[in-house]
Amino acid sequence: MSVAEILETTQYLTFKLEDEVFALDIAKVREVLEYTTVTKVPRTPDFMCGVINLRGGVVPVVNMRLKFGMPDAEKTVNTCIIIVEVNLDGETTVLGALADSVQEVMDLEPDRIEPAPKIGTRLRTDFIKGMGKHDNKFIMILDIDKVFSADEMAMVQDTGASALI
């Protein structure tokens, strides 16, 4: 994934984990919910928070802090769940991403986005579409399909399934 694909001005939703600002393509975001009770599914990795009830549907929630290797934090009034639509093996799946707080929706022109440096981001580079600059701050634009790709989620299955025979 590279910056080359970002050719036109796109709107992004930014959210915070610790002090860092991340951005998601707004087209991928369905809605933002306040934090509600999440039901943990047993024998799954910590970053899989569990499932919530989204108007009668059951939606899995991923703790973005733990997913990105950051320490977990107390829930605050700002804690929210960003409901995103990701493409998982060619199927659109609805997922929740647990974030510290949601910031704003902003336009970013392609010339303000740079490719992510290979080192120094503390994140897997293939998770990052590019680095945006806004008010002299860097924003990491996430490739949400990659973050929630089937391989990433397969970890869930490996730890969860205690294969019989």
Place this chain on the structure above:
Amino acid sequence: MRDMSSADKHKETYREEAYELLADLEVALLELEKSPDNGELIGRAFRDLHTIKGSGAMFGFEGIAAFTHEVETVFDLVRDGRMPVTKDLIDLTLSARDHIRNLLDLPETDHNAAGGEILTPLRKLVPRDAEETGTGDSASGHAGDNMTYRIQFRPGPDIFKKGINPSLLLNELRTLGPCRALAYTDSIPKLNSIDPETCYTYWDIMLTTDKGINAVKDVFIFVEEDCKLIIEEICDAGKFGEKFADKKVGEILIERGFVTQGDLASVLGQQRRIGEMLIETNMVSPRKVEAALAEQQHIREIRQKEQQNDHQADTPSSIRVASGKLDSLVNLVGEMVTVQARLSRLSAFKNDPVLLSVAEEVERLTGELRDQTMSIRMLPIGTTFSKFKRLVRDLSKELGKEIELTTEGAETELDKTVIEKLNDPMVHLIRNCIDHAIEPPDIRSAVGKPAQGMVHLSARHSGAYVLIEIIDDGAGLDADAIRAKAIEKGLITPDDELTEKEIYSLILAPGFSTAKTVTNVSGRGVGMDVVKRAIDNLRGSIGISSQKGIGTTITLKLPLTLAIIEGLLVNIGKEYFVLPLAVVEECVELARQDAANAHGRHLANVRGQIVPYIRLREQFIIQGEGPEIEQIVIAGVEGHRVGFVVDSVVGEHQTVIKTLGRIYKDIDGISGATILGDGTVALILDIQRLTEIAEHEEMKAQAGSKKLQSLKEGDN
């Protein structure tokens, strides 16, 4: 007149109907093969063919109609006893059935695809003498001689809305013989008051044919109820036959002696209303015609009444509903149940007696609504069973084996979705029986079994489950061979100690196939794991038992429904779980003291009976410690009683099953989720799977300690 979409819709309806008819035809043919003299079955096959042909022609499936007509003609001879039912006939008719089915799936333009390879031998089957008497004798009666019929066809005004195109009917009439149709346009209103969906035109048709009056009636067989139809025989240009279905004005006038036949003959040629003509030519007074009309009207009314009575008697007790509508109904009921749970919770919280009684009423109604909705979706499994008869017949022939399929419990009802998804795995299992399990006749005779193999399908209810058994009397499974193969494939290690049941279940593992030769029927090693996955997706399970040389029994255990179940809500710490109530037998208390006294063994003494239990808190790695007195929910798992230890039992819960989605699809021991009254999510436990996991872990631990033991002994 009609837009394309409504025409397409009618075509779709025809297709659906035709599929059903073809299925029925197949059943009839297969039964006919067993009892070739059964007139009722021959009639059934004939009727199926006739309806496929008739409505095919009406909805523009000419290719199908033409092809089916040929087959129907042959069956007509059979029906008249002029042709015997032979195996060849059944074979050819079955392949004709398949051909029609193919035609249905093809785009209409390809419908002329010849079925010659079927029809030619089929025609050859027709005995010469039967052919000579004429195939035109299609519906008995006065055939052979050319007869002229006068047909008054007055379609009802809403005939277009019913998807009938009168011009197609006229075209069909033309195929019977020389035909002259005269359209009456006098009742068409002015352009600005025309309703384009109403039929204002009516027809008088003169038809000369040698096919007999029934053939003419058959053309209108589907519109009879929606139109006024009078078909009369007219022998030799004007002499009336004797058996009139409905008396005509002119005829009544003759009977009363007002006019002569000669007058009529001259009038008839002009194809207009006789009454009007007669009045115009002053042969009778309008009053007399009126009287005759009244009589005609009278007869018509009586007839109409009779028809109505017939119609009422025939009113079907079932209706056809698109399955999509049913699915959305079930979804709505599911949401309703969830909302009802919230209401119940709220009313319990408020403790208002008025609200409580309303909530109880709603709960009762919702329960009934749920049961009714679920029962609508229930279908007997028999339709699937009858499909397999054909499969067994064809396959056993192909493989040179003699196999009889017997079925039992075809009336057992299962959720529509389950039945649909069950088809493929069942086909696979039956193929396996025929290909691998049942030996060729010579080997069977050598080991003293009857040469004819047996495959028995049975279905029955067992609690909230349906058990489907596939039993064969073949060679049985070779446990040693399976074991050896599994070791070779690296599925198990030579040290693994497995029970017989576990060895058999190895054949369900991916990439496992013991057949030495790969046939085109089965044995590519992709089989059984696909079956297992399909059954797993239905939240069912597969059990295998076998006796070498005697046979194998495969049992599929399937839930009755996939949508809503009765559940028992329990909690562990802050987490809520639902156990399917159908498997729950009782709940007993487990004091911490008792558990401590059991020396770490997870066994409870329930009225003198030893029941092993699983601590869900440990199993699910839930933090914290349980209360002083915990609850053991005792469930029946495959004939055994297993306890599940939870903190407390909350109560009964109507559980609308939601899937956990792709991400959690391989989570073991959890079969889904449901939404509780307070809007949080509770997980549904897969009791059977949890037991299996616990058993397996136990066994691993035991194997580990045994190894340790043997190592120590080796040291000594």
